[in-house]
Amino acid sequence: MNVDTSLVTKSTHYLSGADRISVPCRIPTEGNRDNVLLARLRQGDEGAFAELVTRHHSALIRMAMGHVANREVAEEVVQDTWIAVIEGLERFEGRSSLRTWIFGILIHKAKDRGVREKRHVTFSSFEAVSDEGDEVIDPSRFHQTGEWAGHWALPPQPWDDQTPEKLLASQQAVNAMNRAIESLPQTLREVLTLRDIEGVEAKEVCEILKITETNLYVRLHRARERVRQTVETYMAGGSSAV
Amino acid sequence: MAKEEVKEVAPDITCQEVAQWASAYLEEHVGDERKHQITVHLAICAGCETYMKQIAIVRDTVGLLPKWDEQPSDAHRLRQAFVAWVHRSPSGK
């Protein structure tokens, strides 16, 4: 879980901040906490169930929304998922984490519902983003020929002392990022939601989505790059003079 | 054969490649050789260093975005379903 080590050694003012911030937000023990919950659930502890629902509900909605037409349908799918979780608790064998199991049920139900409701839309949005191809980042930002081929032609401008905290303090930036995430294609949004928003471990994300780790990082990077572009645009607009 | 091996050792990595590998690098999902190449490149390339930092900022900020603090619209029904399940099933493990 020492994700930041390579960057920490390069230590800048941002990175020390990131180091401090990323500890609580990544929730590395989420899976374990779920397993503690599982024991309580099986004893019929209502509070444990409420806690489980609170913990995962919004992420489940977010995931469901990539597959179905609207918010109302997503709510229904998630509701059905919770019912299925209750009914399946007895049979759950703990081969995966409780969370992986719950998200697996959700994805199955959401896909099923999506296929029934808007078959072609779902499938085309699935096919739309390939994991192949090199153009994660706009190729025009790099020199295409000559001695400097492959090097930055338009390097990113430093965001001065921007930190997650400062970005989050701007409602405009928060809205822009949320919009960027919402407009991601489903395959990119689901990896970003699970890995970066929910802090699910990479291996578990792969298990939930049934993809390879290489695919995960390709998609994750595509998703992050799109959000980065949004922030870049926001920064350029914010500093008015160019 | 030996020639090929020599060729494989530390060919230059371009900015475009570094940028492409940024997330895999941050998550320690690159091989030792590539990791070394990227680390060396980052030390001498301001553009890539900036890019890498921005991806890390995005990663961390996204994780801290205010969550929709919400409950199921039909939380009551879920609770009832849970209680019903408890009563149906032989309690305890």
Ligand SMILES: [Zn+2]
């Ligand atoms: Zn570079």
